[in-house]
Amino acid sequence: MDIGPLLSFLAVDLLLVCVPGADWAYVIAAGVRGRSVGRAVAGLVAGYALHTVLAVAGLAVLVAGSPRLLTALTVAGAAYLVWLGWGVLRRPATPEADGGARGSLFLRGAAISGLNPKGLLLYLSVLPQFLVTRGSHPPVAVQTAVLGVLHMACCAAVYLAVGTLSHTLLAARPRAARAVTRTSGAAMLGIGAVLLAQHTL
Template identity: 50%
Template sequence: MNPELFLAFVVVAAALACTPGVDWAYTIAAGLRQRSFVPAVAGLCGGYVLHTVLLVAGLAAVLTGMPGVLEWITLAGAAYLMWLGASTLRSWRAASFTAGAGSEGASGLRAFLQGMGTSGINPKGLLFYVALVPQFVSSEAPLPVPVQSGLLGMTFVLLAGLVYTAVALLSRTLLQTRPGTARAVTLASGLIMVALGAALLGDQLMPLFSAA
């Protein structure tokens, strides 16, 4: 693999992982509502592992090349984000805790699956892998293209895991002695997820209303 291309990918991937969005909102909410944020972060990373597998297998390009399938994935992702945001809004008052104590929240398995759904069903994640990763793959490198794609995909998974862990730790450290602020941040996280889900849904439904 070309070292310069790899370093360039690391810079771009790190910048994307550090950009606040749905993953950040879910990570912060999990850090404030659950005893351990590890399952939630692992789930988010698991979703990107799924995207990596699809990319290496060549299925990601096939899915994005089928508008009907991509639209259904987008609708499913929008509905899921709105449901997850609504769930966060229903439990935002539980984000009040003190140092060393954890609030009653979803089980580790449920947090993992929710995190995996957040990143795995997100069509923007799929498009990121299809549109960006191939730009950093070199046909002249000694490694086969699928292997390069897999390494780049897993590099993003690692970077995302580190960033999301830092976000969860910082949110918990800074807010664990500020219950009022913790509740406000959790409320904002839920609203962000609902708003982004509604925006995705609107993007898909708007052409239908325009055609009518």
């Protein structure tokens, strides 16, 4: 692939990843627990790996062409965010709190990114704009895989930094940690509620 489209995609992708959303809220909540950061970020990246596989297989195009299926996936993701956000608000994480089951942290992260409407938007409308179909370029499936891996790498780098920073700043401040975690939970709940309202009313 030409370096130009890759750099252009990387710039746009980094901008999108750096905009706080459900992924940020989850990794900040996990960051308060310290050792859970890597597991939580791995889960988030795994969710985007699933998006990449589906896009390479051409299923992303099928979803984009089916408004009902796209709406159903968005509603499912929004409902999950509401449920997870409410759970964080009820039991906010603190530095001394138990991090919970490692598998649970991974699976929750994968579910959040796998059902994240922002992720669906990236793979269905943003990523295709950087695919080159003219001339002697690699097949579209190969280009899609490369861009998907780039997105996963951006997510891993940014979310690890956010999670580690949140732990470093909040490890010795239980009250601040609880407040930040509750804010993260409220963000997840709010994002999910808005999406539910948009697609069900």
